[in-house]
Amino acid sequence: xxxxxxxxxxxxxxxxxxxxxxxxxxxxxxxxxxxxxxxxxxxxxxxxxxxxxxxxxxxxxxxxxxxxxxxxxxxxxxxxxxxxxxxxxxxxxxxxxxxxxxxxxxxxxxxxxxxxxxxxxxxxxxxxxxxxxxxxxxxxxxxxxxxxxxxxxxxxxxxxxxxxxxxxxxxxxxxxxxxxxxxxxxxxxxxxxxxxxxxxxxxxxxxxxxxxxxxxxxxxxxxxxxxxxxxxxxxxxxxxxxxxxxxxxxxxxxxxxxxxxxxxxxxxxxxxxxxxxxxxxxxxxxxxxxxxxxx
Amino acid sequence: xxxxxxxxxxxxxxxxxxxxxxxxxxxxxxxxxxxxxxxxxxxxxxxxxxxxxxxxxxxxxxxxxxxxxxxxxxxxxxxxxxxxxxxxxxxxxxxxxxxxxxxxxxxxxxxxxxxxxxxxxxxxxxxxxxxxxxxxxxxxxxxxxxxxxxxxxxxxxxxxxxxxxxxxxxxxxxxxxxxxxxxxxxxxxxxxxxxxxxxxxxxxxxxxxxxxxxxxxxxxxxxxxxxxxxxxxxxxxxxxxxxxxxxxxxxxxxxxxxxxxxxxxxxxxxxxxxxxxxxxxxxxxxxxxxxxxxxxxxxxx
Numbered sequence: 001x002x003x004x005x006x007x008x009x010x011x012x013x014x015x016x017x018x019x020x021x022x023x024x025x026x027x028x029x030x031x032x033x034x035x036x037x038x039x040x041x042x043x044x045x046x047x048x049x050x051x052x053x054x055x056x057x058x059x060x061x062x063x064x065x066x067x068x069x070x071x072x073x074x075x076x077x078x079x080x081x082x083x084x085x086x087x088x089x090x091x092x093x094x095x096x097x098x099x100x101x102x103x104x105x106x107x108x109x110x111x112x113x114x115x116x117x118x119x120x121x122x123x124x125x126x127x128x129x130x131x132x133x134x135x136x137x138x139x140x141x142x143x144x145x146x147x148x149x150x151x152x153x154x155x156x157x158x159x160x161x162x163x164x165x166x167x168x169x170x171x172x173x174x175x176x177x178x179x180x181x182x183x184x185x186x187x188x189x190x191x192x193x194x195x196x197x198x199x200x201x202x203x204x205x206x207x208x209x210x211x212x213x214x215x216x217x218x219x220x221x222x223x224x225x226x227x228x229x230x231x232x233x234x235x236x237x238x239x240x241x242x243x244x245x246x247x248x249x250x251x252x253x254x255x256x257x258x259x260x261x262x263x264x265x266x267x268x269x270x271x272x273x274x275x276x277x278x279x280x281x282x283x284x285x286x287x288x289x290x291x292x293x294x295x
Numbered sequence: 296x297x298x299x300x301x302x303x304x305x306x307x308x309x310x311x312x313x314x315x316x317x318x319x320x321x322x323x324x325x326x327x328x329x330x331x332x333x334x335x336x337x338x339x340x341x342x343x344x345x346x347x348x349x350x351x352x353x354x355x356x357x358x359x360x361x362x363x364x365x366x367x368x369x370x371x372x373x374x375x376x377x378x379x380x381x382x383x384x385x386x387x388x389x390x391x392x393x394x395x396x397x398x399x400x401x402x403x404x405x406x407x408x409x410x411x412x413x414x415x416x417x418x419x420x421x422x423x424x425x426x427x428x429x430x431x432x433x434x435x436x437x438x439x440x441x442x443x444x445x446x447x448x449x450x451x452x453x454x455x456x457x458x459x460x461x462x463x464x465x466x467x468x469x470x471x472x473x474x475x476x477x478x479x480x481x482x483x484x485x486x487x488x489x490x491x492x493x494x495x496x497x498x499x500x501x502x503x504x505x506x507x508x509x510x511x512x513x514x515x516x517x518x519x520x521x522x523x524x525x526x527x528x529x530x531x532x533x534x535x536x537x538x539x540x541x542x543x544x545x546x547x548x549x550x551x552x553x554x555x556x557x558x559x560x561x562x563x564x565x566x567x568x569x570x571x572x573x574x575x576x577x578x579x580x581x582x583x584x585x586x587x588x589x590x591x592x593x594x595x596x
Contacts, residue, residue, distance in 0.1 A: 027389030060438030139324035162317035223417035244419035
């Protein structure tokens, strides 16, 4: 660390470095290049969703000659993107509620009510973050099937919630520990019970932590791929497919039928709400996801 | 006292039940099933010890898939971290240097927001999007090559065993770089500016400051990034399954896809679980190894 320990040299103050506009320009050049690499595929998909199949086949790079919203309508109803969207929304709403409630309850106990064995329970939860989900796939399939929940939305909801618990408990336990104890003590003195203390005092105080972990869990659950394709198979399951699954099936089907514009429209419909939500809350999303990765 | 115990039980038992049923028990069962010859056709199976693992050692398809995961493990973290550090340092200290000091570039917030797009998109959307990007006639990549007169370079990217694996690698890099740019540039924000000013006064070049100041000071973050990219490299399932399905002729197969097909296409649940156990130990080994190799003394400021 020679550079770091070296004391600042006593340079004569006249020799200030000359202002150099070049690095900034060069930086912008490189940065813009990657910004284009990131966004062009997305823009291309949105533009293609308005084209006719003829236009897509003949010139992949041209602009659409008119805005063909009928592609979107076709993808939404005929290709069932609407149904898959609704299924995803139902599963994620239920799973997110369950995750946040059960995760906060467990974390609160583990953070604030030490008892014999509480460390073991804590490590049992946190240990779940270390195992690759692939290890569980085969037995999980049979656990869910034996419960009669294979190919059902409640089944997927429970599984999403269960696999979100390790990180949620880990994050919220740390968060509840940071909250001041004085407020809780004051409330107890005033005759507030354990349950009221949790729901009316601690949960509202933990809101910033709940929002971060909630965003992380939302993206984890909304973008899940391997769990639905394993658990939503079998006869009649395609009515219960979630968006990720429906979209990949659409890619295969429309490819055969040559309905490229319908496929791009389906992709755009799946993409836009998340991008819009991200643009609205980008600060929270970035910090929530960063906290999730730096566990 | 009893009220408190009841409260603890009421709050802990539901999450523990859910977690035990769907997470802990499958993980535990996986190890047990990996020691059986369960074929899925009948509910009965026999315990065959380590036979599945012996079979794994001689399975050419498994080794082929593992080789691809190994290549991803070498290339994905290195390329992603280098690109991430490069763009992050442009954002944080790539601006002009004047009497007042070293600046970030203008519009750094814009870059951070845009770079992050792939992170919020589902891996299914990314997979389908890139499958279409690579499409021989309708794809954007061949469209671009033809538009600039490089018709000879336009080809069936995913249909060619020479390219399919590299096509997958490109997608994995594309979808991950942005996140690490954001992560590294956040870490770089906490480096005191005067370190750079002192170095520049001493005549250090930008490259030197990156290597000698920035990298050592964000080393912790790089280490974490390495572990997470390694875990992504050991997986790779979704992108591969959607874009190439491991083909053509297993040229882009990965271990996760092997496991999935062995279990849910061939019904060999015992053998598939053995692949899962192998993946688990691989993940564990890699995580421990990287943490040891990359251990350095923390730089205290």
